[in-house]
Amino acid sequence: MDTSGTAHAPESGEPRLTTGALARRLGVSPTTLRSWDRRYGIGPAARTDGRHRRWTADDVAMLETMCRLTASGVPPAEAARAAKERPYLETRRPADAPGPEAGPPPSGDARQEGRGLARAAVRLDAGAVGERLDAAVTSYGVVAAWQEVMVPTLHAVGRRWASSGDRYVEVEHLLSWQVSTTLRRHTRQRPAAPPAAxxxxxxxxxxxxxxxxxxxxxxxxxxxxxxxxxxxxxxxxxxxxxxxxxxxxxxxxxxxxxxxxxxxxxxxxxxxxxxxxxxxxxxxxxxxxxxxxxxxxxxxxxxxxxxxxxxxxxxxxxxxxxxxxxxxxxx
Incomplete structure (x- = not known):
């Protein structure tokens, strides 16, 4: 299998979907598909006239994997890498094969941030949790902080709770409250230059x-x-x-x-x-x-x-x- 992220050329006569048709099939917007192509290289194998996107069966399988991974909480950048490397693995894996729930690990810096955040939460150190969350938003922005630090840490704490009976419930509650507090603190109540609706x-x-x-x-x-x-x-x-x-x-x-x-x-x-x-x-x-x-x-x-x-x-x-x-x- 080609692991470069580029699908093989389709056979002659293989049907290809337009971006609009594929968006309707996946339940996402055409803007999303264009954004994934631009941001993560999740694009079609071929384009007509070098510009218009036409999606093959291999492309569709890759996009279905991308959607499944992101829906399970995997950050989009990591989901894209996994989808490009094994477009059929997630959609056609054997019943006893590992599913996408765990996903690939977050990037190095974010992973370290998450570990420090989880340790502070386990100690019930609200001050340290708040400081780490604020630092993540300041350093990475709201989107990356949410996808790469907050969500993986919330999932990790949740798994720890699920595997430990009633332990760590208080950790999850404290972490959730601090995440909510941080997100609200970084919400601009009056945007400086709102676009015209x-x-x-x-x-x-x-x-x-x-x-x-x-x-x-x-x-x-x-x-x-x-x-x-x-x-x-x-x-x-x-x-x-x-x-x-x-x-x-x-x-x-x-x-x-x-x-x-x-x-x-x-x-x-x-x-x-x-x-x-x-x-x-x-x-x-x-x-x-x-x-x-x-x-x-x-x-x-x-x-x-x-x-x-x-x-x-x-x-x-x-x-x-x-x-x-x-x-x-x-x-």
Missing amino acids: PEGAGPVVLACVPGEQHTLPLEALNAALSHLGVPTRMFGAAVPAEALVAAVRRLGPAAVVLWAQARSTASRPLAEYVAAMEWGVTGARRHPLTMLGGPGWSGRPAQGMLRPAGLADALDTLAAAYGAAPPGAPR
């Missing part, structure tokens, strides 16, 4: 579905969007359905992000109802861009709705919708 649309609405208490991923997205100047309204945990609908109706948002950590809370009827809402004058009616975040939506059809593969993916799509500077631009 498309056609006068309102801010991005961020909400957990009814019954869902896990807010940290939305808090990370909220903080990152604030650094891009994209206006948001964060509604937090377990938003009642009628309250969510009322907020969308009042704000007329350009986009709505619905988070569901568990399948038991992911309400497809609610998501479809929000996606179908419209406002504006006759002849110029608008719908919100509806984005379903979290593992609770996995395996469920999302016709007309987007399924971001991670924080960077969601940022790329939402920034493009607002015409904001792309993630990775100077803050």
